[in-house]
Amino acid sequence: MDGTRVLVGTRKGAFVLTSNERRTDWTVDARTSRGGRSTTSRGRR
Numbered sequence: 001m002d003g004t005r006v007l008v009g010t011r012k013g014a015f016v017l018t019s020n021e022r023r024t025d026w027t028v029d030a031r032t033s034r035g036g037r038s039t040t041s042r043g044r045r
């Protein structure tokens with residue numbers, strides 16, 4: 001996998017952010033949890 005992935009938990013849900021190798025461009029790939037607070041996230045390769 002090229003780039004970096006960050007799991008972000010907010011009051012609006014959990015999101016997956018993905019960057020390029022240099023971490024200059026970021027995209028929000030998916031909203032993994034809808035409607036509730038997300039205080040813990042876990043990813044796998």
